[in-house]
Amino acid sequence: MEPVSFNIAADDCSSLFVAYPHLSGWGATFEDQTLRVSAEYADELAQYVGDLAAVRAAALKTVKEQLKAEIDTMAEAERTKYVTPGSGQAMEYQQASSEASAVLAALAANPKFVPEAGAYPMLEASIGIDGETLIEVATKVSSMHVNWTPIGASIRSSRLRAKAAIDAAATIEDAQAVLSSIVW
Incomplete structure (x- = not known):
């Protein structure tokens, strides 16, 4: 299967991986504002990319929890x-x-x-x-x-x-x- 590409800002890509750490196991690559992932993960990733406000909020919540523990x-x-x-x-x-x-x-x-x-x-x-x-x-x-x-x-x-x-x-x-x- 061909990888599926998503156009996404670097900060939003970082937020995705902070909010949803399981994505790091998907073999995704990011270059020039493009996130590429195997087609088998495209539907789930599309849901996340489709609601970047929720991704940013989830990333902020995760970081806050980590910082408070620190x-x-x-x-x-x-x-x-x-x-x-x-x-x-x-x-x-x-x-x-x-x-x-x-x-x-x-x-x-x-x-x-x-x-x-x-x-x-x-x-x-x-x-x-x-x-x-x-x-x-x-x-x-x-x-x-x-x-x-x-x-x-x-x-x-x-x-x-x-x-x-x-x-x-x-x-x-x-x-x-x-x-x-x-x-x-």
């Missing part, structure tokens, strides 16, 4: 400058912070507070490392949490603002430009 990856890389990566590690930090808050609140309410053994397992795991007593560990963990909070909030703000800017972008170029404008 922003999440970038934010995690930024966070790892300050904390150990991983969701399990984050859960551990959260639990330790919660335990530290509980210990310090109990101590504030009763200066003679004596923690019950086993009641604060994450803090107890750090005795001898982050402090010699549960109170020392709780104080250190609380201080680390207080120091982390503005850093984490700044990263979160940058991440969410960048994603919102991508959502608001009208073109692929505008969406891509957001990545280079992020200030962590």
Whole structure:
């Protein structure tokens, strides 16, 4: 079978392959504003080429999703400058912070507070490392949490603002430009 040709602008051709990645397996070629594809794929390609506005919208949506995922990856890389990566590690930090808050609140309410053994397992795991007593560990963990909070909030703000800017972008170029404008 002879290849079928479609006249299409280079940007629209790129949008086709971004929006519909399965097209790359069709052995299509593009040269001088002409997209050539095997006749067996001509009908499906004709539908796409016939509605380039939908193709552009689908490509923009795909790129936006990819960029937002990349922003999440970038934010995690930024966070790892300050904390150990991983969701399990984050859960551990959260639990330790919660335990530290509980210990310090109990101590504030009763200066003679004596923690019950086993009641604060994450803090107890750090005795001898982050402090010699549960109170020392709780104080250190609380201080680390207080120091982390503005850093984490700044990263979160940058991440969410960048994603919102991508959502608001009208073109692929505008969406891509957001990545280079992020200030962590």
